[in-house]
Amino acid sequence: MTASSATLQEADRLMTVCNSCRYCEGLCAVFPAMEMRRSFSDGDLNYLANLCHACGACYVDCQFSPPHEFNVNVPQTLAVARAESYAAYAWPRALSGVFERNGLVISLVAAFSMAAFILGFVAFNDPNLLFGVHTGPGAFYKLMPHNAMVALFGAAFVYAIMALIMSVRAFWRDIGEPIGARADGGSIFQAIRDAGELRYLHGGGVGCYDEDDRPTDRRKLYHHLTFYGFLLCFAATSVATLYHYLLGREAPYAWWDLPVVLGSLGGIGLIVGPIGLLLAKTRRDPALLDDTSYGMDVGFIAMLFLTGITGMALLLLRVTPAMGPLLALHLGAVFALFITMPYGKFVHGIYRFAALVRYAQERRHGLNG
């Protein structure tokens, strides 16, 4: 089979080298999945690329990595292939170009939506309201009616979900044999566990390789903080929505109330995690990185950080005149995060999860399961 892009051709070459060696089989899921195949279609290579967690162990352990003439650099090649696969499977196709200049697009969208919320608050309200002090239930909704908020964010969220589903559906069809094979519950449960503990971001047990050949668990820790921080914030919003509609209790809530506790813990994760990930990225050996996706990676990290920091600031300063502008900034950040989700680094989690489901299936039932 002939791969269709230069990146996939290189990935194909590397998998042929690796499949005749197999020393890395115990390090992660990529190599056992590779061993189930003798040749590699584009779908296979995109699957392996998304199965790779970029721990770097196979590069440090490889006797054929550069400067060896076989020039085997699996983490970098699969990182490039991964980024290209996001664009290849993007829905709608017309927006796949967003991935190429992702950092720029995301900054523009973020700046624009934050500005839009501030202007919107001013335009639809008395300008004095923006800098007024508002407390008690429904304080936020003096600036933006709850129904407007729900309509706007609901629409953005539904769009993001739909675009993600369409994209991952194309990916799943491409990597699955037979076409469109259904995932079984056991495989999904296995993939949830593998993703939840970042089982394969671990160098086969010692940690990731960042700036040198000393393994560390730093990236795994910061990723956990970021991911679980994000989930906690999402849970906070969900609980608050239930409060609003089921119990008729309106935000803001007291500091001890569940939405605030969840949101605060999540917010701390979303501040500390992204900073750690960004620092780890800048310190990492460039040989392991795909430098063309630097903007996309940093853009996503920055959006998460911005969401966390504006949320925390809003919590701390909500009884002061800064509440209005901070609410606008926070809503702007969250809105930008939502609508850029299907066209940025966020998708890595979705594709990787799908690849983990596929891998669990292959392990349980063989290639045609």
Place this chain on the structure above:
Amino acid sequence: MAQAFRKTPKNGVRCWTEGMSSKYDVLVIGGGNAALCAAISARRAGASVLVLEGAPKFYRGGNTRHTRNMRCAHDAATEILTGPYTEEEFWDDLLRVTGGETDEELARFMIHESKDILNWIVEQGVRWQPSLGGTLSLGRTNSFFLGGGRAMLNALYLTAERLGVEIRYDAEVVDIKIEDGMFLSAELKQPVGGTTTVAAATLVAAAGGFEANIEWLREYWGEAADNFLIRGTPYNRGSILKMLLAKGVQEVGDPTQCHAVAIDARAPKFDGGIITRHDSVVFGIVVNKHAQRFYDEGEDIWPKRYAIWGRLVAAQPDQIAHIIFDSTVVTSFMPTLFPPIAGDTIAELAGKLELDPTALEKTITEFNAAVRPGTFDHTVLDDCRTEGIEPPKTHWARRIETPPYLAYPVRPGITFTYLGTRVNKQARMLMKDGRPSANMFAAGEIMAGNVLGRGYAAGIGMTIGSVFGRIAGREAAKNARN
């Protein structure tokens, strides 16, 4: 000395820049498994240790970078080993592969010590894993390194550095001063810094064999050596071995012999490692440059057949041969680095291999006619054989008749050499007159010939390296204190 050393900074730069005046308890020459085990065990015993690795950092470790497992005796199954492998069974295997060319006392001692190495090496940071895909036959006897030989080396180097062992790369030793069986100092040449003298109380030589030294190989093999491919790095030149033997150390092992397997002729001259190997001989026939068969391709099962084909090809004109098979068997063996060369007819294939098409057609026609019916099973010595041709193919013989026809060109791939320095159970070198050296020890391939005078068993080189490396380091440290 040892006390003073501990106070120097972790990287030991200060000690090093003192140049001539610096004196170490233990100088280790080499940078592979044996060298690092020696350095770590000496350092753990309190000695100051300097490791001189002749290769640049990426190529550190000699043949260790291409290894993947170690053969250690064990009385019960473990997490990664499927069953017991007793000392007695290990000894039987060693006796069989060497045809008796081994020092029984030393070999049995090594086998006994190998039991503890399974744990000791883990304490040095190396991690095990179950046998790799395609190597199930080794699952009971051999422990595999998680991530392979380079991962194993990386772990040993990290441990050595953490303990305060000093390590220099690109550090070529150009001379060794020995007086009356006693090591005095080594002349070190580095790309930056020129030549320096390094004095040490003891020496551990763990610098491998001479398999990458084509000129030396030519002394025994003539011009054929020019067509050999070397499976490891170009740094295994045997210069330390040569110096030691020239300065009164007793030699062991047949200098003319080396371990060779058939590897792809398209492999690089050096360092192609394990991925260039071919083990598809049993699925077809092997012809030389005159398109003639020359040996029974079905003689024996792995690993014996694996180990003989390098030498067989080395004996053929221009040291080239071609494994020829047809499209029915391509998925019967592990995927290969280089794809097979293909032709829709025998003549087309012959053209691509630069063989005489008529001769190849004749060889294959005669072979096909000689194949007797049987039940094919590549895991046992089956009953598929030829009759009436010379040489016969005594097992796994099936007609080559389904196009496309396929071939792998192969050359001898030199893995290691047998010539070494004689040692005793302390890993202490013996001088030509039989006396033990005052302060010189050897470990690894440089002394493997004591135990493995001939033949090969998977993973045994690493056993020799770790067992004697650990002992050499410990004994050298003890020696330095006295």
